[in-house]
Amino acid sequence: MTLIVSPLRDVDTVVRFKKPSHLITLLDPHMMGDCPRGFRPDRHLKIAVDDVWEPQTGKILPAEDVVEDVLAFGKTWTGKSPMLVHCWAGVSRSTATAFILACQRLPEIEEAKIAQALRKASASATPNPLLVRLADDIMGRKGRMVDAVAGIGQGVYAYPGSPFELGLKF
Numbered sequence: 001m002t003l004i005v006s007p008l009r010d011v012d013t014v015v016r017f018k019k020p021s022h023l024i025t026l027l028d029p030h031m032m033g034d035c036p037r038g039f040r041p042d043r044h045l046k047i048a049v050d051d052v053w054e055p056q057t058g059k060i061l062p063a064e065d066v067v068e069d070v071l072a073f074g075k076t077w078t079g080k081s082p083m084l085v086h087c088w089a090g091v092s093r094s095t096a097t098a099f100i101l102a103c104q105r106l107p108e109i110e111e112a113k114i115a116q117a118l119r120k121a122s123a124s125a126t127p128n129p130l131l132v133r134l135a136d137d138i139m140g141r142k143g144r145m146v147d148a149v150a151g152i153g154q155g156v157y158a159y160p161g162s163p164f165e166l167g168l169k170f
């Protein structure tokens with residue numbers, strides 16, 4: 001079972017070579033496009049949200065419904081083929097979403113271990129703290145997801161990031 005995280009610029013290449021069965025797109029509303037060529041629209045969750053973690057004028061702040069949509073979509077994924085998660089840079093919204101999905105799929109694994117695997121897979125991963133906090137609350141993790149992401153710290157600067165895979169075997 002593999003999650004792939006990518007910046008927008010590499011989505012078509014990842015879809016072509018890695019053949020994910022499911023795709024989550026997290027982009028600013030004005031950047032949202034169509035499904036990648038050859039990808040099934042019913043397996044593509046589009047989330048129009050800005051990469052912010054506190055209110056900003058003119059920006060769409062992630063809210064509980066975003067995380068609930070991610071978790072519901074995650075339940076439709078069998079894990080037989082990879083799932084691709086992407087945002088503009090592949091650094092914040094997408095890494096938070098991959099971390100959330102990994103925690104959902106692996107409830108028996110400590111959140112800190114999942115966060116460490118995320119850091120090992122990507123030196124630039126800097127999960128959006130609001131998305132993680134919302135998921136922590138919804139999933140009843142009592143701050144463990146928030147603490148786990150804080151524990152790996154901010155990633156090294158990269159803009160955009162590089163595609164990476166997060167295997168879900170521990």
